[in-house]
Structure formats: structure tokens, C-alpha cells
Amino acid sequence: MNKPSCVIIGASAAGVATAVELRKRGYAGAVTLVDADPNIPYERPPLSKTLLGTGSRGLVPIQPAHTYRDLDIELRLGERATAVDPAALTVHLSGGEVLPAGRVVLATGLSPRRLQVAGADAENVLSLRDASDASRIAEGLASGGPLVLIGAGFIGLELAAVAREGGIDVTVVEAQAQPLNNAVGPDVACLLTQLHRRHGVKLLTSATVAEFAGSAGRVEEVRLTDGRRLPASTVVVGVGVEPRNELTVSARIEVDSYGIPVNEFGQTSRAWVYATGDVASQPHPELARRGRIEHWDAAQRHGTAVGATIAGAPARYREAPYAWSDQYGATLQIVGRPRPDDDLVLREGASPSEFLAFWIRDGYVGAVAGMEASRDVGVVKRLMAARVPVDRAELAGRDLDLRGLLKQHRNGVRATAGSKLAG
Ligand SMILES: Cc1cc2nc3c(=O)[nH]c(=O)nc-3n(C[C@H](O)[C@H](O)[C@H](O)COP(=O)(O)OP(=O)(O)OC[C@H]3O[C@@H](n4cnc5c(N)ncnc54)[C@H](O)[C@@H]3O)c2cc1C
Numbered sequence: 001m002n003k004p005s006c007v008i009i010g011a012s013a014a015g016v017a018t019a020v021e022l023r024k025r026g027y028a029g030a031v032t033l034v035d036a037d038p039n040i041p042y043e044r045p046p047l048s049k050t051l052l053g054t055g056s057r058g059l060v061p062i063q064p065a066h067t068y069r070d071l072d073i074e075l076r077l078g079e080r081a082t083a084v085d086p087a088a089l090t091v092h093l094s095g096g097e098v099l100p101a102g103r104v105v106l107a108t109g110l111s112p113r114r115l116q117v118a119g120a121d122a123e124n125v126l127s128l129r130d131a132s133d134a135s136r137i138a139e140g141l142a143s144g145g146p147l148v149l150i151g152a153g154f155i156g157l158e159l160a161a162v163a164r165e166g167g168i169d170v171t172v173v174e175a176q177a178q179p180l181n182n183a184v185g186p187d188v189a190c191l192l193t194q195l196h197r198r199h200g201v202k203l204l205t206s207a208t209v210a211e212f213a214g215s216a217g218r219v220e221e222v223r224l225t226d227g228r229r230l231p232a233s234t235v236v237v238g239v240g241v242e243p244r245n246e247l248t249v250s251a252r253i254e255v256d257s258y259g260i261p262v263n264e265f266g267q268t269s270r271a272w273v274y275a276t277g278d279v280a281s282q283p284h285p286e287l288a289r290r291g292r293i294e295h296w297d298a299a300q301r302h303g304t305a306v307g308a309t310i311a312g313a314p315a316r317y318r319e320a321p322y323a324w325s326d327q328y329g330a331t332l333q334i335v336g337r338p339r340p341d342d343d344l345v346l347r348e349g350a351s352p353s354e355f356l357a358f359w360i361r362d363g364y365v366g367a368v369a370g371m372e373a374s375r376d377v378g379v380v381k382r383l384m385a386a387r388v389p390v391d392r393a394e395l396a397g398r399d400l401d402l403r404g405l406l407k408q409h410r411n412g413v414r415a416t417a418g419s420k421l422a423g
Helices: 011-025 066-071 131-142 156-166 180-199 247-253 295-309 374-386 392-396 402-410
Strands: 005-009 028-037 072-078 081-086 092-095 096-098 102-105 108-114 148-150 168-175 202-204 207-213 218-224 230-231 234-237 241-243 271-274 322-327 330-337 345-346 353-360 364-371
Touching: 005 011, 005 096, 011 028, 011 072, 011 295, 072 374, 081 247, 092 241, 092 247, 102 247, 102 295, 131 234, 148 156, 156 180, 156 271, 156 322, 168 218, 180 202, 180 322, 180 345, 180 353, 241 345, 271 295, 295 322, 330 345, 330 374, 345 392, 353 392, 364 374, 374 402
Parallel strands: 005 028, 005 102, 028 072, 102 271, 148 168, 148 234, 168 202
Antiparallel strands: 081 092, 092 096, 108 241, 207 218, 218 230, 322 330, 330 364, 345 353, 353 364
């Protein structure tokens, strides 16, 4: 009988977590991690929080190099997987090699969506997903600005903060009336907008790009549909992402509008092929039906669950999604997903970079966001996990004692889900 083997395509947060968990759980077969990126697997979040410089200097490895050796995980870096053969149970690599694959894990992530306007293929119109993108952006900014960012998502705004801290002129062009509305709702989004404006970011909302104009293959000006013209030496486009699901064609696996649909254990429509991390369309309890959860913590936990499952100990990722973002030296943390019909309690601090926001749903905290409030966010996360009923007035009150609420719950003074709030 052939030795079992698992080929993981994509060696980032989800793929590396899968490989490490396989070994932790005693998986005895061959484990191979394939990635088109030539660098030792590295963390993406730092890419938008510091300007890397050129090359791979400053990359933060997900695991030290010896971990792969110690755990007998084979790294195939700088090689692209080109096909998954469902009949032969193999994975084809760009160099022509064919790997036996009793199990395949697709951890291929997302790629940035391109803007469909004239000039979008100019050499200084960039996006940010990997180390080579970060190097190109750093190179562009080394000669100064102006930097024009198209799209005000978290990654774009982190880049805006880093550039402003480097004294670079930054304009952000956002199609929505307010950035981040979908992620954190209008009130918290308003605080984040204020924070960027205070630091000198020119934030143009309800604005869209008509074309990129310039000469010799370089953009010199971003032209908006309302006629405004923005001088630019570097443009970074962050207008959404697409799942990297090309391998589903050869593998003959279903896709949906989010990515690669998986069951609660990460299995695709073909039981020996799994999908994990950003590319997976998951049936997570926090999502109305299913969808992608595009956060580092989710990718890592989902990958870990898939590794455990393949090793014979089925596991699910069901925790409330957690994300963070660093801007101007302050850390924003979000647990859960705010919904438009939640009841918001916002406790503001002395500046827009200090706040704590609770979204109350059916008498419980459904989601929380805090900036410079990591201890409080940590306590609320535990209140959420334990399903401790909360009272709006209490959360909004001046004498809020979150640790006290948790203590009451532990001591049985405060009821849990399904019972009434203790007096
Ligand atoms: C710049 C940036 C900053 C971020 N900051 C934060 C943050 O502050 N907080 C937070 O919670 N989340 C953050 N995220 C999100 C987080 O990093 C992602 O959720 C996480 O990296 C997803 O991991 P993944 O393994 O699913 O996919 P990815 O990290 O996208 O990795 C997929 C890998 O698959 C490889 N690949 C794809 N196709 C193939 C193929 N055919 N053959 C070989 N290899 C292939 C790619 O080269 C890539 O290395 C950030 C993301 C980026 C890009």
C-alpha cells in the first residue's frame, strides 16, 4: 500500500497551520507545502504596517526554517501548482514534476481585483498582497509621493498611515460615502475617518476613478469621474479581491460566488480535496449562510482544524472571527461581525484612536471593536464566548466594569443563555 501523502497548495497562514497540525496530530505520511512565492513562508499583516524596503528584508517568517526540517515538512517554494488530477490523485507543478497526493489542501488565498480603467496596467499602479508587491510599493515611495490609494479598506488605510508617518503626501479615493461602513458600521467608521484626516490624509469619498493618465508607461495623474485630477507618483489599488480558485477546474470541484465551498470540516465537493483560509467559502455560524472570512486568525484556525481533520481528529473552526489593524501606532481589534440591525453602544475616549464599541444582539454582545482597548476587548470576547447576557444601560454607563460582569457570571450571580439576567 502507498504511504499516505498530503500536498498543501499555498504556504501562508492557512497552509502552514495545516501542515504543522498534521504533524502535531501524528500524521505519518509525506507532507508537502507548495507555494509560487520563493520566500520562506512569511506573515502578510506586517506588509501593510511597515515599509519593507526592497527584496525579502524585513519579512516575518510564519515558522522558523528549522520547524519544517524538524517536522519533516517538505517545502516546494517558487513552484506553482498547475493542476490537480482527480483520477490519478496527483498534483502537477510548474517545473513538470507530478506529486502523489492522497489528500490535497487548497490554501491559495485571494488576489487583488484589478480596476478596469485606462492606464490601470501602468508600471506604478500597484496592489498589495505579497512581499514583491510590498517591495515595489516601498521602491515607489522611496522617491517621495504623492501616493494615491484607490479604495479605503483596512490594508489601504494602514498603508496611508505608514506613508503619512514617512511624511508622504497621501490621497485616498473611496467610492462609498464613508470607508469601512460594512466592516464596522457608520459610527466607528466615522472615528477612523477622523483619525486619518487628523494625520493629514486627503480622503475623497463618493469618488471614483475615470482613468490613470501619464506617459512612458507611468501614471502621473489620477483623473476622477467628477473631473478632479490628482498628481501621483505611486498608485496603490485596493478595490476588493478574487478567490484564487483556478485549480478547481482540473480538480473538478464546485465553486460558488465566494470561493471554494467547503463543509464544516473543510472538505470540498470532492472528499479528498480540502480548501482552507481566505479562499474557502465556509459555513461559519457568524455568517448568514456561508462566505469568506478574510482574517489572519481565521485562516490560521481554519487551517489548524483542517490539519486535525486530515490526521483523523475531525475539528471545526467556529470561534467568533477576530481581526486587528494597526494605524498610527494604535491597534484596532474586532471580534465578531457587526450587523446593521444590532444596537450599538459606543464609548469614546479622548481621541478618535481610543474607543470601545459593543454591538448588542438579542440581549448579548454580538460583536465588539476597540482601539487601544485590548484588555477590554479580551474580556468582552470571553463574555461573548460564555454567552453572558448584557444590559444596554449597564454597558453605556459611566461605571462599566467588564471584569466584574465576567466575575458575576463565573460566580453564578449572572445568568447564562436561556435564563433571565440576575438582579
Ligand atoms: C497586506 C496584508 C495585510 C493584512 N493585515 C491583516 C491584519 O492586520 N489583520 C488580519 O486579521 N488580517 C490581515 N490580513 C489578512 C491575512 O493576512 C489573510 O487573511 C491571510 O494571509 C490568509 O491566509 P491564506 O493562507 O488563506 O492565504 P494567503 O495569505 O493569501 O496565501 C495564499 C498563498 O497561496 C499561494 N498560491 C496561490 N495559488 C498558488 C498555486 N497555484 N501554486 C502555488 N502557490 C499558490 C500564494 O503564493 C500565497 O502564498 C492582511 C493581508 C494582507 C495581504
